[in-house]
Amino acid sequence: xxAVLRPDLAxxxxxxxxxxxxxxxxxxxxxGPRLYPHQWSWDSGLVAIGxxxxxxxRAVRELTHxxxxxxxxxxxxxxxxxPRFGRYFPGIDFWHADESPDAPSHAKTSGIVQPPVHxxxxxxxYRRSGEGAQARAFLEYAYPILxxxxxxxxxxxxxxxxxxxxxxxxxxxxxxxxxMWDSIMMRLQxxxxxxxxxxxxxxxxxxxxxxxxxxxxxxxxxxVRFFADRGYDEARIRQDCPFLVQDVLFNxxxxxxxxxxxxxxRVLGEDxxxxxxxxxxxxxxxxxxxxxxxxATYLDHDLVSGCPIHAYASSNLAGPLYAGIPGEERxxxxxxxxxxxxxxxxxxxxxxxxxxxRYGYGFSPVRYWRGPVWINVNWFLMRGLxxxxxxxxxAGLRGAIVSLCRDEGFYEYFDPTTGMGHGSDLFSWxxxxxxxxxxxxxxA
Ligand code: 2M8
Numbered sequence: 001x002x003a004v005l006r007p008d009l010a011x012x013x014x015x016x017x018x019x020x021x022x023x024x025x026x027x028x029x030x031x032g033p034r035l036y037p038h039q040w041s042w043d044s045g046l047v048a049i050g051x052x053x054x055x056x057x058r059a060v061r062e063l064t065h066x067x068x069x070x071x072x073x074x075x076x077x078x079x080x081x082x083p084r085f086g087r088y089f090p091g092i093d094f095w096h097a098d099e100s101p102d103a104p105s106h107a108k109t110s111g112i113v114q115p116p117v118h119x120x121x122x123x124x125x126y127r128r129s130g131e132g133a134q135a136r137a138f139l140e141y142a143y144p145i146l147x148x149x150x151x152x153x154x155x156x157x158x159x160x161x162x163x164x165x166x167x168x169x170x171x172x173x174x175x176x177x178x179x180m181w182d183s184i185m186m187r188l189q190x191x192x193x194x195x196x197x198x199x200x201x202x203x204x205x206x207x208x209x210x211x212x213x214x215x216x217x218x219x220x221x222x223x224v225r226f227f228a229d230r231g232y233d234e235a236r237i238r239q240d241c242p243f244l245v246q247d248v249l250f251n252x253x254x255x256x257x258x259x260x261x262x263x264x265x266r267v268l269g270e271d272x273x274x275x276x277x278x279x280x281x282x283x284x285x286x287x288x289x290x291x292x293x294x295x296a297t298y299l300d301h302d303l304v305s306g307c308p309i310h311a312y313a314s315s316n317l318a319g320p321l322y323a324g325i326p327g328e329e330r331x332x333x334x335x336x337x338x339x340x341x342x343x344x345x346x347x348x349x350x351x352x353x354x355x356x357x358r359y360g361y362g363f364s365p366v367r368y369w370r371g372p373v374w375i376n377v378n379w380f381l382m383r384g385l386x387x388x389x390x391x392x393x394x395a396g397l398r399g400a401i402v403s404l405c406r407d408e409g410f411y412e413y414f415d416p417t418t419g420m421g422h423g424s425d426l427f428s429w430x431x432x433x434x435x436x437x438x439x440x441x442x443x444a
Contacts, residue, residue: 019431028065032424035205037085045117050432053439056129067145069107074152077109089201100232111232119146119257156234163285164246175369177212179362180311196221210422244303252319255282296333312357321384352378352400354416365415372413379433405434
């Protein structure tokens with residue numbers, strides 16, 4: 001950890017910790033104080049990475065609260081509901097998750113997943129805590145849970161054994177209304193009677209301009225009803241689910257998390273080779289099947305149409321670099337694409353990269369995952385650039401993340417053209433990953 005920080009940065013560290021304290025419920029950290037009152041899966045993983053810099057106890061409690069809500073089949077749920085907070089759609093009653101025999105009896109959860117960053121978070125907590133007896137005890141507790149979580153993904157979401165798992169709802173990607181899903185959403189022609197009755201809560205907390213449009217919410221809700229009608233039985237769901245996608249970021253994060261799981265098993269004296277093999281199979285599958293030679297990027301694959309999804313999101317570049325998937329030449333071409341005004345890496349704007357090609361069809365500078373800067377995607381990219389030896393770019397991105405938070409606040413996302421913050425303020429993973437950038441020695 002850095003011993004002395006510039007006074008303005010020391011103040012930023014203090015503010016970031018205050019955001020996390022403000023959102024800490026005593027059991028988990030709310031992603032945002034009003035918009036997101038429950039516990040979210042990948043938010044908790046990323047927040048634990050932030051806590052691992054200065055508060056191991058909090059990191060362990062955060063992850064333990066999520067892990068304790070796991071399903072019997074290994075599924076780690078996207079949301080663990082806190083019954084004290086009602087104002088969120090879709091709430092407990094809309095999901096009907098407990099109709100699944102796999103749902104836990106002691107916790108209320110949703111019935112989908114989010115990107116698997118948890119083994120990575122656990123490993124970071126262990127390493128940064130000094131690897132003592134207590135940290136080892138946490139590894140021993142987490143190991144079987146992480147193993148069955150990854151087993152669930154490979155067993156239920158990769159039935160053909162390709163090394164690529166599918167997601168079945170845009171919410172599972174974490175990038176809810178990305179233009180990547182537009183072609184599928186358009187195909188989903190709903191009759192009025194197929195649209196569930198629901199009331200959104202999000203547009204009461206933040207501007208409707210910043211959030212997905214209602215045609216998207218209709219389809220989000222339709223898919224939830226579709227899963228509930230099938231009792232969350234994966235074999236039945238995959239038979240005719242209209243949304244089945246092999247997502248680049250999800251699979252890249254899984255690949256890296258498998259390597260972290262291998263590392264955990266090594267520390268515990270277990271055999272790491274099954275996890276190493278699975279990680280390498282996934283890495284090869286991403287590199288072979290999802291690479292788009294013409295545009296020098298990876299593309300998501302739509303399993304329903306059998307076609308690649310030609311939409312250019314920065315997560316499709318950040319994920320594979322983060323997980324060390326492309327060879328040097330592909331990585332060089334990807335970085336060159338990131339440097340173009342489409343994404344703006346290291347450019348005159350001085351902001352981190354946009355989530356979607358700024359000149360792409362459907363780009364919006366403010367509407368959620370359709371273009372704004374997100375700190376988690378940039379943090380994955382920063383790690384990837386470090387990994388491939390693009391030290392100057394990585395340092396520039398680290399500086400840009402820190403400056404944006406210092407100048408604008410810890411917002412959920414930012415307009416890439418002005419830097420202005422949007423969505424929820426006091427957003428936990430923004431604060432947590434800024435702390436990671438500030439408190440870790442660059443390059444360590
Ligand atoms: C956003 O998604 C939730 C649904 O999961 C929502 O819009 O209500 C996404 O940004 C997602 O990635 C994130 O985990 C969640 C909580 O921060 O909010």
